[in-house]
Amino acid sequence: ILNILRVNTSASGISAGIILYAAQLLYLVFIAVILPKIVNISRGLNNVMCMLLVLGFIFQTRLSFATGIRHFVYVLCATIVFIAALIICRKVKILYKMTWVYCMLGLALLLVVFIFAQVSRGAKVSIDFGPISIQPFEFVKILFVMFVAAAFNKANTFKTVLITAVTGAVYVIILVLCSELGTALMLAIVYVLMLFVATKKFVYLIISAGAFAAACVAAYILFSHVRVRVDVWLNPWADIDNKGYQITQSLFAIGSGGWLGTGLYNGSPEYVPMISNDFIFSAVAEELGVIFSIFLILLCLCFMLMIYRIAIRVSRPFYKLLAFGLGSVYGFQVFLTIGGAVKFIPSTGINLPFISRGGSSVLASMVI
Numbered sequence: 034i035l036n037i038l039r040v041n042t043s044a045s046g047i048s049a050g051i052i053l054y055a056a057q058l059l060y061l062v063f064i065a066v067i068l069p070k071i072v073n074i075s076r077g078l079n080n081v082m083c084m085l086l087v088l089g090f091i092f093q094t095r096l097s098f099a100t101g102i103r104h105f106v107y108v109l110c111a112t113i114v115f116i117a118a119l120i121i122c123r124k125v126k127i128l129y130k131m132t133w134v135y136c137m138l139g140l141a142l143l144l145v146v147f148i149f150a151q152v153s154r155g156a157k158v159s160i161d162f163g164p165i166s167i168q169p170f171e172f173v174k175i176l177f178v179m180f181v182a183a184a185f186n187k188a189n190t191f192k193t194v195l196i197t198a199v200t201g202a203v204y205v206i207i208l209v210l211c212s213e214l215g216t217a218l219m220l221a222i223v224y225v226l227m228l229f230v231a232t233k234k235f236v237y238l239i240i241s242a243g244a245f246a247a248a249c250v251a252a253y254i255l256f257s258h259v260r261v262r263v264d265v266w267l268n269p270w271a272d273i274d275n276k277g278y279q280i281t282q283s284l285f286a287i288g289s290g291g292w293l294g295t296g297l298y299n300g301s302p303e304y305v306p307m308i309s310n311d312f313i314f315s316a317v318a319e320e321l322g323v324i325f326s327i328f329l330i331l332l333c334l335c336f337m338l339m340i341y342r343i344a345i346r347v348s349r350p351f352y353k354l355l356a357f358g359l360g361s362v363y364g365f366q367v368f369l370t371i372g373g374a375v376k377f378i379p380s381t382g383i384n385l386p387f388i389s390r391g392g393s394s395v396l397a398s399m400v401i
Contacts, residue, residue, distance in 0.1 A: 049098070057090050057105060064112065072119045075343065081336045082399070085387035088329070092316055093390055095297055096309050100390060107392035115399040129351035132183035136200055139176035142169040143207045158213060158382075159393075170208070170216045171397035177204055177220055178227070178358035185231035186351035194228065194237070205248075212258050215369050215381025221245060223361045230357055231350075266379035279306045283374050286319040287326075294322030309390040311382050314374040330371065337364035359401045 065083045069076055086108060094101025122128070146169050149160060159166045184197050201224045208217035225241040252259045261276060269277030282305045290300065302308045302316035309316075318326040340360030347353045366383055373380035384391055386398035 049102075053094070053098075053102060053105065057087075060105075060109065060112075061087065068116070072116065073123065074119060075339070077339050078336065078343075081332060081339070082387060084332065085336075088317070089388040089395075091297070092313060092388065093309060095320075096302065096316065100309060104390055104395075107395050110392065111396040111399045114396055118400050128179070129183050129186050129349075132180060132187070135176045135180035135183060139173045139180060139204065140207075142173050142176070143204065143211075145169060147207055147211055158211070165392075168391065168393035170213055171391075171393040172400075173204070174216060174220060174223075174362050175359065175397060175400060177201070178223065178362060179355060181224060181227050181231075182351050182354035182358055185227070185354055186349075189231045194232065197224070197228070209252060209256065212256075213382070214252075214259065214262070215383040218381065219362060219365050219369065219383070221248075222365055223358055226361050227354055227358045231354060262379045262381075266376065269376070279312070280373075280376055280380060282306070283312050283315040284376060286315045287323070287375065290319035290322050292323050294318070294320050294325065296320060310384055311370065311380065311389070312374050313385050313389045314371050317388075318374075330367075333367045334364075337361075337367070363398070363401055 061083055064086075065080060068074065069079060089104060089108075090101065093104040146158070146160060151161070158170065159168045161167075180200070181197050184193055187193065201220065205217045205221055208214075208220070222245075225238065225245070228237050228241070229235075253263060265272070265276050265280060269280045271277065273281050286300065286302055286305055289295065294300075297320050300316070300319040302319055305312050305315050314326065314329075317329060337360050340356055340363065344353050344356035344360060347356060363386060366386055369378065369381045369383040370385040370389070372378040373383070384394040386401075387395065
C-alpha cells in the first residue's frame with residue numbers, strides 16, 4: 034500500500050489505491066473464509082489459489098494501476114463462474130457422457146480462432162469484441178482434457194486410443210497453423226500422460242516419444258516461426274536488439290534482482306516486453322528476488338501435487354482422469370511460462386496461471 038501511495042501522490046490516486054486494496058481484501062476474506070463454509074471445496078487448493086491471486090493483484094497493480102483494476106474486475110467475474118463450476122460439478126451427473134460434445138466444442142473454438150482471429154505478434158490467438166478480447170485457446174485445453182477423460186471412461190481399447198490420438202492430432206495441427214505452439218505442445222504432452230494413466234501401457238509412451246520427436250523436427254523444417262523461436266532460444270545474444278530483445282531483457286531483470294530482489298517499485302520490469310503476460314515471472318524475480326521466486330515455484334508445484342492427490346483419491350475413472358489431466362495442464366503451463374522466462378526452453382507465449390494479466394487466463398485457471 035505504501036508503495037502504491039508513493040507513486041500515486043494525488044488525492045484521487047491515493048483514494049483509488051485505498052479503495053482498490055480494500056475491495057481486494059474483502060474479496061479475499063470472502064473467497065478464503067466465507068466461501069468454504071457455503072460450498073464444499075478443497076481448502077488446500079483454495080488457499081494456494083488465493084496466495085497466487087494476491088501475487089497477481091500486487092504485480093499487475095505495480096506494473097500499471099489501470100491494469101490492476103481491470104485484472105481485479107476479471108477475477109471478480111471469473112469467481113462467479115468459479116462458484117457456478119463448483120455447483121455444476123457436484124450436481125450434474127452426466128458430465129462423463131458428453132464425450133463428443135466436448136470434442137465438437139473444442140474444435141469449434143479452434144476453427145473460430147483460425148478463421149476470424151487477427152494475427153497479433155505472429156500468431157492467431159484472440160477474438161476481439163470491441164474493447165474485450167477473448168482467448169478461446171484457454172478453454173480449448175479444458176475441453177480437450179474432458180473429451181479424453183470421457184472417451185477413456187467408456188473404454189481404454191486400441192480403438193479409443195486411435196480415435197483420441199487422431200482427434201488430438203487435429204487439435205495440435207490447427208494450433209500450429211495458428212502459430213500457438215505453447216498450447217499445441219501442452220495438449221500433446223498432456224494427452225500422452227493421460228493415455229498412459231488410462232491404459233498403463235509403456236509401449237504407448239515409447240511410440241508417443243518417437244512421434245513427438247519426429248513432429249518437432251518436422252515443425253522446425255516446415256514452419257519459419259518455429260525456427261525463429263528455436264534460434265532465439267539457442268542464442269538470443271546474436272540479435273539482442275531485435276528478436277532476442279525480450280528474452281535478454283528478462284535475463285537482465287532476473288539477474289539484477291539477485292537473491293533478495295530490488296524491492297517493489299525499485300526495479301525496471303517495464304523494459305521487458307509483455308511483462309504483465311508471458312514474462313510476469315521476470316518481474317517477480319527482479320523485485321522480490323530469486324529466493325522468493327524459488328518459493329513461488331514450490332508453491333505452484335504444491336498446487337499441482339494437491340490436484341494429483343485428489344486424482345488418486347477419486348474412484349470413478351472419468352473424474353480421476355479429469356483431475357489428472359487438468360493438474361497436468363496447470364503444471365505444464367507453469368513449466369512453459371517460467372522455463373521460457375529463464376531461457377530453459379524456448380518462449381511459448383503461455384501465461385502464468387492466476388498471476389499473469391488476462392481475463393480468459395484467470396477464468397480458465399479458476400475453472401480448472
